[in-house]
Amino acid sequence: MEPEETAAQTPAAPETEAPAAAGDSVTDIGLSLLAEGQDFLHSLLRPWNAYQVAIALALLLAAWLLRAAFGPRIRAWMAARQGWPMWRMRILAFIHRRLMGIFFVILIWLAVWIMREVTWPSRSYLLGIIARLATAWLVVTFATRFVHSPVMRTILRYGAWTYVTLTILNLTDEAGTLLDSVGFELGDGxxxxxxxxxxxxxxxxxxxxxxxxxxxxxxxxxxxxxxxxxxxxxxxxxxxxxxxxxxxxxxxxxxxxxDLTGLAFLSGAIGVGLGFGLQKVVSNLVSGIIILLDKSIKPGDVISLGDTFGWINTLGARYASVVTRDGKEYLIPNEDLITNQVVNWSHSDAFVRLDINFGTSYTDDPHKVRKLAIDAARKVTRVLESKPPVCHIVGFGDSSVDYVLRFWIEDPTEGLTNIRGNVFLALWDTFHENGISIPFPQREVRMLPET
Structure with missing residues (x-):
């Protein structure tokens, strides 16, 4: 009587449960998976399945013992081969970290083969599933090592482990149906x-x-x-x-x-909003493209921008990296390189002319001073011989005859202050050896008698 009463009561159920069809589908799938899981757990309690689980656990313990025995020896063997290529050492390091898994895969497949040869194949079915799972997990671990990003590598590894596990256990259809049942409508189908x-x-x-x-x-x-x-x-x-x-x-x-066509209007509205909020960013991006196209500034150029003097290290989408002689790295926005006055010391070539101003006494022969100044500049290592130095009189001061010494270099990245200092030092030594005096301002104070 109980089955008939139950059958008589079931027709009324669809009227009350129809509005919750989506929820019912999720519940039904979940119950189906739960039932399958319960059946799987019950199957593990069968004698032969329990024996196979015990064999797998024993093999896992044996793999751990093998790793403890051979791990230090393999590490010592790797330490003695430090001259090997880096890629080969990385493979060896991966193998060393996964010794337990490798030993377990070898042992369990060996156990599966022995059981299939000695007993019926059905008595090694569960052990074969465990062997395939262990092999697939080991292969996934090895394959994901080629992904450089740690976050992406972790996500891909766990995702691949889940997928291969569902595939080996023949649960992909049920899992796909369960995931597809969880969702919501966005409109227009x-x-x-x-x-x-x-x-x-x-x-x-x-x-x-x-x-x-x-x-x-x-x-x-x-x-x-x-x-x-x-x-x-x-x-x-x-x-x-x-x-x-x-x-x-x-x-x-x-x-x-x-469907990406529906996002066109939304992306246009977002673009207008971002255009106002990211004016500087867009300006720097466009300025960077202009700099790259007109080749006015390129990596390796020596520039001066305000008080910053250095060479371009990298050109980015938003800024240019300028490294100075004291090791500081300035991140200059691309817009500043377009709108401000920039001195590019190596735009068309690497030749740079430097000027040094000095003065000598009125008692010294100007012709001799010019010749000695040119000879002193030529003695400095970085001064070019192909573009010889020149010296000119530029005026008659209050206490000295004023000169300018001009010379050329082709390596501005090596610094400008140091080469100027070396030329000044060469001038000092040359004038000291030839009796040329460098005057300095003097004032004579006379005390007038009181009247």
Whole structure:
């Protein structure tokens, strides 16, 4: 009588539960997965399955003992081969850190093979699943080591572990149905589910990793091309990066079914708002592109901007890095390089002319002073012989004849103050040896008698 009463009562259920169809589907799937999990746990209690679990645990203990025995020996063997290439040492270091997993995979597959040869294949079924899971987890761990970002590597590793586990346990359809049942409607027939988000994240991440690899490879090749100017190399690398990352994002979202045309109006409104809020950022970005296109400033140039004197280290999208002689690194916005007066000491060539002003006594022969000044400048190492120094009289002062000594150098990155100091010192030594006096202002005070 109980089954009949139950059957008689069931027809009334759809009227009260119809509005919560989506919730029911999630509940039903969850209950189905829970039932399957309970069946799996019950199956573990069967004698042969319990034996296989015990064998797996024993093999895990054996793998731990093998790692404890061979780990120090392998580390000592690696320490004796420090001259090996870096990539080979990284592989050895990975193997050393995963010794327990490697030993476990070898032992469990050996146990599976022995059990299949000695007993019935069905009695090693659970052990085979554990072996496949351990192998897949080890392969995923090794593959994700090639991802440089720690955050991305962790996300990919746990995501791949989850996927291979569901695949080996034949639970991908149930998990996909459960994820797809959790979502909400956005209007016009567009539904955003948890499955769609997971698929989009996985696909976009994979495309981003591929774009990053291609951009690094392309950047390396472009930087090695000597036929392209340094400024154009930077511009091409930035353009390739923007193109690859933008294409990866667009293709990833489009592949999972996200309609990007509906975002056009929203992106336009956001763009207007960002345009007002990020005026300086956009200005610096456009200024950086202009600098790269007109080649007015490029990496390696020596510039002066206000009180800052140094050479361009890098050109970025927002600023230029200028390193001074005292080791300070100034981040100068690109807009300042466009709107302000910049002295580029090596724009068209590396030749720089420097002037030194000095004076001698009226009792000294000007012809002899000019000749000695030129000879003194030529003795300094960095002064060019191809552009010989010159010395001219520029005026007659209150207590001295004023001169200017002009000379050329071709290595402004080595500094300007030090070369001026060396030339001044050479002048001092030469004038001292030849009796040329350097006057200084003197004042004579006379005390008039009182009247």
């Amino acid at each position: 567009v539904r955003l589910s948890l499955l769609l988000l997971v698929q989009g994240f996985v696909l976009v991440s994979a495309l981003m990793i591929g774009a990053r690899f291609l951009s690094k490879t392309t950047a390396t090749r472009i930087q090695r091309n000597e036929d392209i100017s340094p400024s154009m190399r930077v511009l091409v690398v930035k353009a390739v990066q923007v193109l690859l990352y933008g294409a990866a994002l667009f293709l990833g979202l489009n592949a999972v079914g996200v």
